[in-house]
């Protein structure tokens with residue numbers, strides 16, 4: 398069943414067509430990859446899905462609901478989270494505090510709320526602590542809980558960024574290049590963790606990746622974009638067996654641009 402769907406999404410930047418009638422679906426509990434050469438429109442599509450950009454045409458559906466143009470916080474609360482390529486962490490705060498700050502439905506510390514809803518906040522805090530503990534265990538970051546985020550290695554920061562998305566117990570996580578900037582062994586380890594989350598927690602992943610040699614070992618389904626179009630879709634094996642894949646990666650294709 399389709400958890401996420403884009404229906405003929407179009408986006409122009411100053412007369413340049415960056416997304417052209419992009420229609421795709423991400424099935425529930427799948428590990429779906431989005432690949433394509435530089436500038437093919439992958440990040441723009443993620444930004445449209447995540448409400449960071451408004452499409453010029455078309456629509457985005459999440460669990461059957463039209464979410465086009467909804468802001469990121471509204472999507473996060475619905476179970477759709479995005480992990481940025483460059484982790485957006487608070488460097489001087491601990492790993493644990495970075496997780497706390499990512500939790501949804503935290504309305505802040507209004508004095509009236511603190512005074513009159515004490516029991517509510519105490520329960521809320523206990524729930525948050527339990528969730529953070531779970532997330533740290535899932536990502537094997539427990540020993541680093543109290544370390545300031547700026548002292549983490551590149552790979553650990555990526556895991557913490559993913560951990561921040563997990564605080565909302567999301568149904569779907571969009572990931573922009575989780576293996577970028579880390580060595581191949583760590584890149585694979587990150588993917589193994591994601592795959593475990595897919596299997597054990599039933600989380601759906603939609604992942605942009607340039608490191609195809611890693612992604613293709615983990616994805617169930619892959620979309621290939623070129624010049625703003627989806628040009629191939631299928632299992633990694635099917636995509637690799639299609640001559641169009643090699644033409645595009647040889648940089649010969651721009652015939653779809655309009």
Ligand SMILES: Nc1ncnc2c1ncn2[C@@H]1O[C@H](COP(=O)(O)OP(=O)(O)OP(=O)(O)O)[C@@H](O)[C@H]1O
Nearest residue numbers: 410411415433434435436437438439440441442607
């Ligand atoms: N805010 C913007 N204003 C103008 N043009 C933009 C903007 N964002 C992206 N573009 C252009 O849109 C095209 C698609 O960019 P996008 O970042 O979506 O591609 P991508 O497939 O994610 O590339 P990469 O793999 O290099 O990250 C590029 O030509 C880019 O220069």
